Amino acid sequence: MxxxxxxxxxxxxxxxxxxxxxxxxxxxxxxxxxxxxxxxxxxxxxxxxxxxxxxxxxxxxxxxxxxxxxxxxxxxxxxxQGDLGVSLAYFPTPTTEVIGAGMGWTIALAGVAVVVAFVLGTGLGAMAAWRRGGPLDTIGPPITALLSSFPYFWLAMLSVYVLAFRLDWFPVRHAYGLNVVPGWSLEFVGSVASHAILPALTMVVASTGGWMLAMRNVSVGTLGEDYVGYALARGLSSRRILVHYVARNAILPNLTGFGMALGFVVSGALLTEVVFSYPGTGYLLLQAVRSQDYPLMQGLFLAITLAVLGANWLADVATVVLDPRTR
Amino acid sequence: MADVLLTVRGLEVSYLTADGPVRAVEGVSFDLRRGEVLGLVGESGSGKSTLVRGLLRVLEPPGAITGGDVHFDGIDLLAASEDALRALRWRRISIVPQAALNALNPVLTVGAQIVETLDAHGETSPTRARARAAEVLELVGIDPTHLRSYPHELSGGMRQRVALGLALACGADLVVMDEPTTALDVVVEHELLQRVAALQAQRGFAVLFITHDLLLLDALADRVGVLYSGRLVEIGPADVLARGGRHPYTRGLRAAIPPALGEDRVPVALDGSSPNLRSPPSGCRFHPRCAAADAACRVTETTRRELGPGHLVASHEEAP
Structure with a gap:
């Protein structure tokens, strides 16, 4: 310890x-x-x-x-002191304030999407490996390959065009409706959720497959370990073996990747935010470049760097917690 | 016979390869009585582990059982459903693995792995399960504080003892030991074997002991079977085999053991190696390495003959 x-x-x-x-x-x-x-x-x-x-x-x-x-x-x-200068594009608002506002939206949108994609993909990957050659293992990888070979911006634009513009199932842009007052009201929260669903969905659809493939491949290796066969011989239930023996061990190599992905949430949501005009840090970065807002750019780069480092450290902590051999 | 616990008849286990099945175990038949210790000895590639995995149905693909039958206490193991097998595993049949480090889950504590095993076999109270887990460790001479240790924190000998305790945790009637001492040095090996013998005498479970060390079985086993190239070439009372055995291969194994102090002989290694199972030799599989082989050995397969009470040998060689 x-x-x-x-x-x-x-x-x-x-x-x-x-x-x-x-x-x-x-x-x-x-x-x-x-x-x-x-x-x-x-x-x-x-x-x-x-x-x-x-x-x-x-x-x-x-x-x-x-x-x-x-x-x-x-x-x-x-x-x-947290003073990163004054933004030019949003003059005279301090850069930290601008970034802080964008960061909230980005973390809520992309952070949740990355976590959902990781949990979903990892679970599906472990299950596909468990029933190797089964329906999930047969259908999953081709669909995954198909979805991840679309350029992401195209997938996002297509979903905006079809689902939001044509079918009008979702709002087309922004984080909440223009006619609602921000605050902890049911109306505002509902508006935020309905605006977040489509961008979050496109991110989950685009990245779940990658996590699934990675988890499936590590899990197939883990299934060949002696301890899995021995657990079977001890009469443990399939569920217990899948969760505590296969998934628990196979997830360890994927944690670092998850940490990286979580860190890049701050910058990686750029395309999503641009396509959906979502007021997060990615959108801010585009605005900063467009209006040559150097202080804002600098502040954003700094924020991205710190986020990546922080997320990596969290991944280190998770590894120590989950793998007793690192203690 | 009422006291027979395990009956194996004509068991055949193959590995299904692209060039057709490779028979790793063929025509193996033996009985194991309640409370008996049966040793199975053979060199690498003789099919020892395949045999055990096959009769416990924990074989990984491409391995498959292609013939014969196995009955455990009246239950047809090869026809039993997965659920029936799961109910049987550990409560009735348990295993001590070859390398406990690989057989134990690296991210769970020793205690958690004992408790989950008890839990899978009907122990519903966590408090009682933990108390019994402590008893299990004490049984094999490990301080119960190690319940909170992870497998990698224990020494090799301790890990094998944990595995032994785990195998006895649910009161199995048959404990299969798959080379449990292979990874240990001789001192620790001796310690573990003494513990096995003492616990076996005290609790009366039957043991199927797989090893490549014939000498080790002299003291431990009631009966010994010798595997060569997937076939049981000799099986008999341990004391008879301790005096040398009858099959040329058994005698060859004996002759290869370095003499103890004061014995006046030179160890003789067997020439050649275990045959390739993809293209096994014709006739008696041992003939290319057998000093007593003649023309008939190359053509005709051997049949098993009974030489004494419970002593069966598959060899063309007449009694010397």
């Missing part, structure tokens, strides 16, 4: 170093790029701003003539 705690702590240290490297890159890259956000914003106002305003903007974005190391320290200090 103590060894496991140490190991997790060491991993945390490793992720901290990775996070610091990402932060530093985030600082260096914009300074190597031509132009700066203040000039961009200045340009937007088409000469309506005075040179004094330009200086004020430069100060706001931390673009001073101070030596680089002082700028760097100042930057680290601001990041530590």
């Amino acid at each position: 103590v060894r496991a705690a140490w190991w997790l702590l060491r991993r945390l240290g490793f992720y901290a170093v990775a996070a610091w490297a990402a932060l530093t890159l985030n600082f260096v890259l914009p300074r190597m790029m031509p132009g700066d956000p203040a000039t961009a914003l200045f340009g937007r106002f088409k000469g309506e701003l005075t040179p004094e305003a330009m200086d004020a903007l430069r100060a706001t974005f931390g673009l001073t003539d101070e030596p680089l190391w002082r700028q760097y320290l100042g930057y680290l200090g601001h990041v530590a």
Whole structure:
């Protein structure tokens, strides 16, 4: 137990170093790029701003003539306080606020979709392996291959066109109806759910197959282990063997992949959010690129990096909990 | 006979390959009485493990039973349904595996695996199951604190003892031991065998002991059967086989054992190796390696002859 705690702590240290490297890159890259956000914003106002305003903007974005190391320290200090600057596209809202709002939608939509796809795919994969050559094992992989060979944006656009636009079963865009007031009312929650179903469904349809195939293949190997045959000889029920012997062991190699997928939720939902005009971080990233909103881009990259690192660490914790050999 | 627990008649187990079935076990017949210890000895590839898996019906495809019949206490094992088999397994017939590390689930504690086994056989109270699991460990000389250990945290000898305890947990009438000491060093092996002998004497279960070590069976078994190339070439009382046995292969195995201190002989290894089962030799399968083989051995198959009470030999060789 103590060894496991140490190991997790060491991993945390490793992720901290990775996070610091990402932060530093985030600082260096914009300074190597031509132009700066203040000039961009200045340009937007088409000469309506005075040179004094330009200086004020430069100060706001931390673009001073101070030596680089002082700028760097100042930057680290601001990041530590959760200050990532001011968004240009949503000027003058602070970047963190913009990202925070988008993050909520993305995590609710894509986070749930990824978890559902993983649970569903893993369960189906274990069952397909258990009845090798059975109906599920025969039909599953071809359907999976078919669904995952569609480009995702095409699947998403097709479902918007057919299910939302033509058949009008689902709303076409946004996270909730324009006529409902946000709040913990039944009406609002229902509106959010009805708006989330279609995008979530397309994500689940597109990714369940991959989890199913991965789980099926590991499970087939696990079924050949001595302990499965021995469990059978001990007269344990099929259900118990499938869950505690096959699935429980076969899921371990898939946990890392799940951690990665969970981390990339923050950025990976880009296509979904663009197609469904869903106000999450993916949609924000597109907006940031379109309007050359550097602070927002930087903030989003940072958020994605931290999410991936955090999810990986959670996967490490899950591995330690589920596999006693790592303790 | 009322006291016969297991009857095996003409058992044939094959592996179904693309080039047709390969018979790994052929025409094997023997009886096992209640409370008796029967040892089956054979070299690698002689079909020992296939035989056991076949008669317990835990064979993995492409292995399949292609002939013969097996009765356990009046129940036709080869015709029994999966549900009937599950009811029989562990409560009546249990197994001590060759490598307990691979046979135990790495992500469950030893205690959880004993408890789930008891639970599968009618123990409904978790408290009683845990108490019995502790008894099971004490029975094989392991401190009950190890109920909370995972298999990889135990030594090889302890793991085999856990497997032995697990096999006895439901009071099985027949315990099949599939080379339970192969992975152990001689000291730990000796310890485990003594424990098996003591528990067997105390509880009176029957044992089918599979091994490649003929010497080990001298002290442990009541009767010994010798497998060669999927066939039972000799079976008889352990003391008769301890004195050398009659089949040339049994004698060859004896001669290959290094002499104990003070014995004046040189160990002689058998030439050649176990035949390829895809194209077994004609006639007696042992003839290419048999010193006493003649022309007839190459053509005609052997039949089993009874040489003494319960002592059967399949060889063309006349009594010396």
